[in-house]
Amino acid sequence: MTIATLRKLAAIINAALDTLERELAAESLEFPTLDAPYDSTAPPEGVLERESAAHAIDLIVAASSQLCASVRKPTLTMVELAWQHMLPAALRFLTAIDVIELLADVGPQGMHVQDIAQKADVDSEKLAHALRFCATYHVFTEVAPDVFANNRLSSVLNKGKSYDVLQTMSGSKYEDTNGHAAWLELNSSTFLPAAASLTQHNTDPRTKFSKEPTCTALARGAGFEGKSLFAWLEEPQNGPALQAFGVSMRATEAWETQDAILEAFDWSSLPEGSVVVDIGGGIGNIVFPLYERFPHLRFEVQDRGKTCMHGQAVWNKKYPDAIASGRVTFREHNFFEAQPRTDAAVFLIRHCVHNWADAYAVKILQHLRNAAQPSTRLVVAEHILPYACAASVLDARSDIPGASLEPVPEPLLANLGRVCGNACSLDQLMQSILNAKERTLEEHARILEGSAWKIERVNRVRGDRLYGHIVAAPQSRVG
Numbered sequence: 001m002t003i004a005t006l007r008k009l010a011a012i013i014n015a016a017l018d019t020l021e022r023e024l025a026a027e028s029l030e031f032p033t034l035d036a037p038y039d040s041t042a043p044p045e046g047v048l049e050r051e052s053a054a055h056a057i058d059l060i061v062a063a064s065s066q067l068c069a070s071v072r073k074p075t076l077t078m079v080e081l082a083w084q085h086m087l088p089a090a091l092r093f094l095t096a097i098d099v100i101e102l103l104a105d106v107g108p109q110g111m112h113v114q115d116i117a118q119k120a121d122v123d124s125e126k127l128a129h130a131l132r133f134c135a136t137y138h139v140f141t142e143v144a145p146d147v148f149a150n151n152r153l154s155s156v157l158n159k160g161k162s163y164d165v166l167q168t169m170s171g172s173k174y175e176d177t178n179g180h181a182a183w184l185e186l187n188s189s190t191f192l193p194a195a196a197s198l199t200q201h202n203t204d205p206r207t208k209f210s211k212e213p214t215c216t217a218l219a220r221g222a223g224f225e226g227k228s229l230f231a232w233l234e235e236p237q238n239g240p241a242l243q244a245f246g247v248s249m250r251a252t253e254a255w256e257t258q259d260a261i262l263e264a265f266d267w268s269s270l271p272e273g274s275v276v277v278d279i280g281g282g283i284g285n286i287v288f289p290l291y292e293r294f295p296h297l298r299f300e301v302q303d304r305g306k307t308c309m310h311g312q313a314v315w316n317k318k319y320p321d322a323i324a325s326g327r328v329t330f331r332e333h334n335f336f337e338a339q340p341r342t343d344a345a346v347f348l349i350r351h352c353v354h355n356w357a358d359a360y361a362v363k364i365l366q367h368l369r370n371a372a373q374p375s376t377r378l379v380v381a382e383h384i385l386p387y388a389c390a391a392s393v394l395d396a397r398s399d400i401p402g403a404s405l406e407p408v409p410e411p412l413l414a415n416l417g418r419v420c421g422n423a424c425s426l427d428q429l430m431q432s433i434l435n436a437k438e439r440t441l442e443e444h445a446r447i448l449e450g451s452a453w454k455i456e457r458v459n460r461v462r463g464d465r466l467y468g469h470i471v472a473a474p475q476s477r478v479g
């Protein structure tokens with residue numbers, strides 16, 4: 001490492017800022033300020049979603065975090081990493097007492113902690129320190145000593161209801177939200193015991209090689225060994241967690257390029273009345289944009305019984321005609337049993353294979369293969385984990401259209417470091433709560449080939465380096 005290497009990182013940041021400035025200036029727009037709430041519909045946000053701007057932002061995130069890791073005293077960085085769990089703990093506290101919605105009502109001048117504490121009936125000193133901790137990581141702005149306002153980051157956790165309405169609610173506050181507050185709640189409470197138990201689980205001779213969903217770090221930590229996460233979530237005492245889980249799936253849409261599902265497959269090429277079956281579709285949220293944009297298609301969402309019931313209620317509220325007209329159906333179906341729909345044009349499976357170790361994932365995919373017609377296509381929507389080193393021939397899989405990744409500038413990590421951090425965190429979460437994983441392209445290819453599907457192409461919507469839609473066609477039938 002030399003100063004010249006550090007300057008290369010700074011040059012990457014400067015060049016990427018030039019790109020952002022150019023793209024925004026072309027439309028007489030400014031970069032959105034960190035001090036104002038996030039509005040995904042504002043014109044600058046549309047520009048920032050475009051491929052070239054999104055890539056420039058990735059380069060800034062990768063280069064700036066690599067620069068910080070390079071220049072800062074290592075002991076300070078490692079101490080900071082050891083404390084990372086405190087941030088979601090503080091955010092959960094603030095979300096639970098609806099601070100974000102309270103601050104949304106007062107706007108940029110913010111509110112004094114004494115007033116927030118009085119309304120929320122909590123200790124003002126503890127509250128001030130939690131808010132300052134978050135503001136130090138750019139979530140909330142401390143506009144004056146002990147006066148805090150929402151900003152671009154904190155506003156993402158807004159549950160979309162006024163503070164006063166939230167105080168009158170007896171049921172889940174997460175219903176009809178963007179899912180981000182529910183995702184925070186789930187990860188900072190329900191899933192938290194997994195982190196504390198991971199080392200014990202991975203070193204105990206009884207459990208360290210387990211690939212079973214019933215013998216996980218979370219099951220050990222939360223005391224439900226012998227049951228799977230999904231079965232445990234359905235127990236009566238876990239009603240709020242199950243509901244938070246369902247709603248939090250909405251937040252997962254932010255992992256992908258906006259409305260990526262619309263470009264994940266050539267949906268318009270499907271004949272009138274074609275059926276798209278969303279396997280393990282949860283409440284059917286990924287179907288929302290497809291339902292709106294492609295009126296010639298019909299949809300079946302399959303999941304476990306309770307989730308289907310929840311999904312039907314969500315659809316009846318959001319699209320009263322959808323189920324009534326028969327264009328959307330829900331079916332309780334266990335994807336480890338024979339697939340009842342043999343007329344599917346597309347089997348869509350999003351964020352399900354990452355919940356299972358390879359042997360289980362192959363079983364799920366085999367059932368789909370056995371129900372496929374020659375024209376049926378499988379669309380697997382998942383992360384495609386890039387290696388942290390320069391991509392090998394195997395990772396690029398250059399024989400598969402769309403699989404290769406553009407090289408990144410030196411000296412960045414090949415997976416753009418922190419840009420890949422969320423996918424790697426999810427990978428670790430999957431391991432600790434389900435003995436499962438996010439997969440590299442090689443790992444995806446292995447389970448698909450093992451279930452007689454042949455990858456036709458990988459759609460990386462608008463150049464997305466982390467997330468892919470793998471389109472596969474049936475190979476010769478398996479048993």
Ligand SMILES: C[S@@+](CC[C@H](N)C(=O)[O-])C[C@H]1O[C@@H](n2cnc3c(N)ncnc32)[C@H](O)[C@@H]1O
Pocket residue numbers: 230249250252279280281282283285286302303304307333334335336349350351352355
């Ligand atoms: C991570 S969620 C993904 C939901 C949805 N596909 C999405 O992308 O938002 C996994 C889904 O698999 C469902 N699931 C788990 N086990 C299942 C099974 N044996 N049969 C059918 N669905 C199952 C869960 O209920 C959950 O809705």
